[in-house]
Amino acid sequence: MFRTALRNVFAHKARLLMTVLAVLLGVAFVSGTLVFTSTISSAFQKSSEKGFDNVDLAIEAPSGSGAAAGPPRARPGEEKKLSQALLDKAAALPGTQRATGSVTGFTALADKKGKLVGEGWQTTGGNYDPGRDGRGEDARYPMKKGRAPQRADEVAIDAATAKRVGFHVGDTARMSVNGPVLKQRIVGVFRTDDGNVAAGGTLVLFNTPTAQRLFAQIGEYDQITLKAAPGTTQDELKSQAKEILPAGAKAVTGKKLAADQSKTIKESMSGMQTAMLVFAGISLFVGIFIIANTFTMLVAQRTKELALLRAVGAGRRQVTRSVLIEALVVGAVAAVAGLGAGVGIGAALRSLMGRFGATVPDGPLVVDGTAVAASLATGIVVTVLAAWLPARRAAKVPPVAAMNSVHAAASTRSLVVRNTLGALLAGAGTALVIYGAGVEGTDSAKLPLGAGAATLLIGVFVLTPLLSRPLIALAAPFLRVFGVSGKLARQNSVRNPRRTAATASALMIGLTLITGMTVIAGSVQQAIEKMATDSLKADYTVSMANQTYLSPQVERKLERSDQVEAVSPLRNSPARVGSSTEYLTGVKGESISTLTDLPFVSGGWDGLSGDKVVVDKDTAEEKGWKTGSTFPVTYEDGSKSRLSISGVYEGNEMIKGIMVDTATLDPHMKQVTSMQVMVKTKDGAGESAKSSLEKAMGNNPAVLVQDKKDVSESIAQVFTLMLNMLYGLLAMAVIVAVLGVVNTLAMSVFERSQEIGMLRAIGLDRRGIKRMVRLESLVISLFGGVLGIGLGVFFGWAAGKIIGQTLSTYTLVLPWERMGIFLALAAVVGMLAALWPARRAAKLNMLAAIKTE
DSSP, X not given: OHHHHHHHHHHTHXXXXXXHHHHHHHHXXXXXXXXXXXXXXXXXXXXXXXXXXXXXXXXXXXXOOOOXXXXXXXXXXXXXXXXXXXXXXXXXXXXXXXXXXXXXXXXXXXXXXXXXXXXXXXXXXXXXXXXXXXXXXXXXXXXXXXXXXXXXXXXXXXXXXXXXXXXXXXXXEEEESSSSEEEEEEEEEEOOOOHHHHTXXXXXXXXXXXXXXXHSOTTEESEEEEEEOTTOOHHXXXXXXXXXXXXXXXXXXXHHHHHHHHHHHHHHHHHHHHXXXXXXXXXXXXXXXXXXXXXXXXXXXXXXXXXXHHHTTOOHHHHHHHHHHHHHHHHHHHHHHHHHHHHHHHHHHHHHHHHTTOOOOOOOOOOOHHHHHHHHHHXXXXXXXXXXXXXXXXXXXXXXXGGXXXXXXXXXHHHHHHHHHHHHHHHHHHHHHHHHHHSSSHHHHHHHHHXXXXXXXXXXXXXXXXXXXXXXXXXXXXXXXXXXXXXXXXXXXXXXXXXXXXXXXXXHHHHHHHHHHHHHHHHHHHHHHHHHHHHBOOSEEEEETTSOOBOHHHHHHHHHOTTEEEEEEEEEEEEEEXXXXXXXXXXXXXXXXXXXXXXXXXXXXXXXXXXXXXXXXHHHHXXXXXXXXXXXXXXXXXXXXXXXXXXXXXXXXXXXXXXXXXHHHGGGOSSOOBSEEEEEETTOSOXXXXXXXXXXXXXXXXXXXXXXXXXXXXXXHHHHHHHHHHHHHXXXXXXXXXXXXXXXXXHHHHHTHHHHHHHHHTTOOHHHHHHHHHHHHHHHHHHXXXXXXXXXXXXXXXXXXXXXXXXXXXXXXXXXXXXXXXXHHHHHHHHHHTHHHHHHXXXXXXXHHHHOO
């Protein structure tokens, strides 16, 4: 039986080719994902570890959380710092060879054309520490050219950025830290093992006083790093440092820092790896239908052969084992080929990252045991499992079937059982999805919605043979146009409902995911667009490119512009309200009403001054407040006061919270900064007004001047990028689905050779035969497309119900144009898949075909 199985594999090479390709593509995606993520993760880990070569101990600043009755915690990015006195104490420890103070922050560097260099959040600034006497070298940043920055108008830049942009020692570079443009002279180019720089970011170094003025306060540091003296271990140095640590600060060894960073890199890569593996799984899931379909048809075509084996003494287990051995051989060949293709995909993805501007540290291609084992196991297990059911059917072929080689059709009982099971699964899945859509809270809704979607998808797959007849019957009027070829195509497509269902389901799954994500993305985009339009009367918003804080100089420059009619910042300041920490939003009381359009439940903007505030409805209900209520507050600087509510408004995700006049809030802020500035111009939004505002900002690449259209387009860009990535990943599933249609049609043509010969003999020409096969393929593909789009819309609606709980302006938007494109794509898939089978059918010799058994 083993030799028989091997003979069957080699005897049907052409028929099994499509199955091998389907498994190969899925395995290649899995192995390529694992190789790519392992390679990138390893490269970043090794690069980050180099950055800790000169660090034996790091002293990190306290988290900044205050006591319940004390001042509130600092704003993000403004946590407590380490003092110069602590740096001096650390340098005086007996086990310290060198102590270095670090202070860092966002620094937007412009290239020679004025555009932002790097990836926004990766564009960093820091300090060059020459030691206590100011004459030493900073071991972290060895100079390649020039010298270290010594004056406030001098900087040094990393060698990778200098090479990429074309900067040289002596050039003047434009940059920004929190709004205003700085023109700095480049005096040095340095080397660094910083992971952000390796990933394509930039690093700009100032002298320490300048960096402290820009990112903190004079005499303050974010971190202090120590190099141990010869003979002192990292643990011994840590024990010494504990004696000088201020409350809340902690000491971490260099080994622990390197291990933590490696863990962080691994975790950050795991999200991308999981997402890619999900799509690889989808491709393999789609491939299961093709494999099962292929083996089902192969078994049906070999009914006489299998029955003869049973007649000469082969047992059921032997026949089952024979088919599974075939699957094992096919799976092993496909898995090995897929692993090789996956290594190539991993290398190609790494190369593509460079082409898209993402720099990856140097390092070898990593093909670890996990990738090899997962690829081989995936390919073999998926193929064998998919062939198991056809193998069982093969074993049930009675020896008497050898008399006529006609496989017994599915019994009425088996069809009733299948349809009943499918109806139960589809009904349960639908009920779970509807229940999940109505549950309060996104976390509570995830489980029933996910379980319901999976159950419904399986239920529809089980029911597709039943659904195929009525849905394909709808195409009858269209097919009549093509005469006899169209009529035959419709009959052929419903002749074997199970095969049609398995073929169409492969395409259905891909289109379900694509349609669902498109519906969700389009609806969310419109909701945010509507929110921006409804709540803002400002013509422009001005903010930093990386969403950090703006300097108050930006606001003052805008106020001095001739084009500007009204300006209001949006500041954020933490405050202790009762026993909890809330953020106070600082706005200009005299101009905010002309810049926003928020409906008020009670009161209004008129009273926003002094100790009067306005609060959004949700916060008011949570705290039990109403217009006229008062509450105690502890400001950021520790000062205490009582505030009175003069209005309650309907907030949204863009504008909400407790709003207070900037004249009241600013004196209590440790550092007066804004998240954004709203601007209303005299002539309204327009190119000239926007250019005027950008000019007032010094044409700063780090500062975004956006009108409502720009905000909408930036939101659209995020969703477009996400959808394009999704479409690219799901293209793999569509390719596998195409192979499935090709496989089914090719097998179907082989089965119907005698029938096709008879049709030729009674007058149907070759063109008519080709048309018949193409129309059959078209109908099957459109059947899968209609099911996929319908399910995608349903899942998109259900997910939208959950999103609508947190996004008040969310409404379901059906992307009719996109759905039309998806349906057209299904038709194109069907037409392309039919090219080879149709050509093969037309070329059959009618006399030879008629004699086929």
